[in-house]
Amino acid sequence: MEVRWRGVNPPKLGLLLTTINLIFSLLVGIRPTQAxxxxxxxxxxxxxxxxxxxxxxxxxxxxxxxxxxxxxxxxxxxxxxxxxxxxxxxxxxxxxxxxxxxxxxxxxxxxxxxxxxxxxxxxxxxxxxxxxxxxxxxxxxxxxxxxxxxxxxxDELRVVDNTLAILIASAVGGSIAALMGFMLLKNFTLYVLARMEEKNKECLVTSSGIDNTENGLSGSKAEAKPTPKKK
CATH class of the missing domain: 2.60.40.10 (Immunoglobulins)
Known part of the structure; x- marks a missing residue:
């Protein structure tokens, strides 16, 4: 007896059945690994x-x-x-x-x-x-x-030698302390230089005002010269 599926060609039908059988075999054969x-x-x-x-x-x-x-x-x-x-x-x-x-x-x-x-x-x-x-x-x-x-x-548990670890920790700690000290010194130096620069500017302004006063410029207190008499 020949069975025909409407709308399906025999080659495609064979491929479809093979695929179904393969999927079914895989599903049946699946078992948990290392359950x-x-x-x-x-x-x-x-x-x-x-x-x-x-x-x-x-x-x-x-x-x-x-x-x-x-x-x-x-x-x-x-x-x-x-x-x-x-x-x-x-x-x-x-x-x-x-x-x-x-x-x-x-x-x-x-x-x-x-x-x-x-x-x-x-x-x-x-x-x-x-x-x-x-x-x-x-x-x-x-x-x-x-x-x-x-x-x-x-016989007895081995004593772990921590000398190397201690040396490494000391070196790292010393480096961090030195870096922090350098940063503090740098900030303090910049602060001092900034203060010195501000004082220099104040001195320049003060000196400029004194010079202008002595030369009789605007704002000076120099005495006015008398007007010459006509003959």
Whole structure:
């Protein structure tokens, strides 16, 4: 059976159907990219002293929500990934029960939204390394994401040498003070010169008046000469 669309030529009809099929395929095939995200903070590392207690931060985020979200922490022990803890979060707002597989580890995110952070107590040098926060969301067809946080264990924290910063700050401050002093001196000098110029003008005017008086010009007080007598 041949189907004809009134007013549409067969070549144009084929092109139209192909375009429709392409658009439909694109719409059906669109899936969110990296909808699930695990976040360990803007600074994904920490330097801590041997024997101290540290927080390994991690929160998750999903633009379409979660259902039976699987999360865990793993420690990279010289290339071998060791599971630190794991949990399944059934839904948003549900308390999380974290299974702990390593000593001196405490889950601290149970009462905080989207938070799966953990504490490491009395850390040793063996605790130093990379910790991976992992999540897999079945609601997003098993999409998963992970983030790495590095722990550096040291004998003592390094003292930051601020000598260079202090020298730079002193130089900048001295330059600003010198510039302000120069501007004040310049303004004072201009003020003094202006006052001296005004006094010079006053002296010139006064001197001019005295000279005119002595020469008998207008406004002078010179004595009038007597009129000569006719013979």
């Amino acid at each position: 699930l995200e695990m976040i360990v903070g803007k600074i994904p590392f920490l330097e801590a002293v041997n024997g101290s207690t540290v927080l390994l931060p991690c929160v998750y985020n999903s633009c379409i929500g979660i259902r039976n979200l699987y999360v865990n922490w793993q420690f990279n022990d010289n290339g071998t990934m060791q599971k630190v803890c794991e949990a399944v979060i059934r839904d948003e707002g549900v308390d999380t029960h974290m299974e702990i597989y390593r000593e001196r580890v405490e889950f601290v995110g149970k009462n905080l939204a989207n938070n799966i952070s953990i504490l490491l107590w009395n850390i040793t040098f063996e605790d130093g390394g990379d910790y991976t926060c992992f999540g897999r969301n079945p609601k997003e067809k098993g999409r998963n994401h992970s983030a790495v946080f590095r722990l550096i264990v040291v």
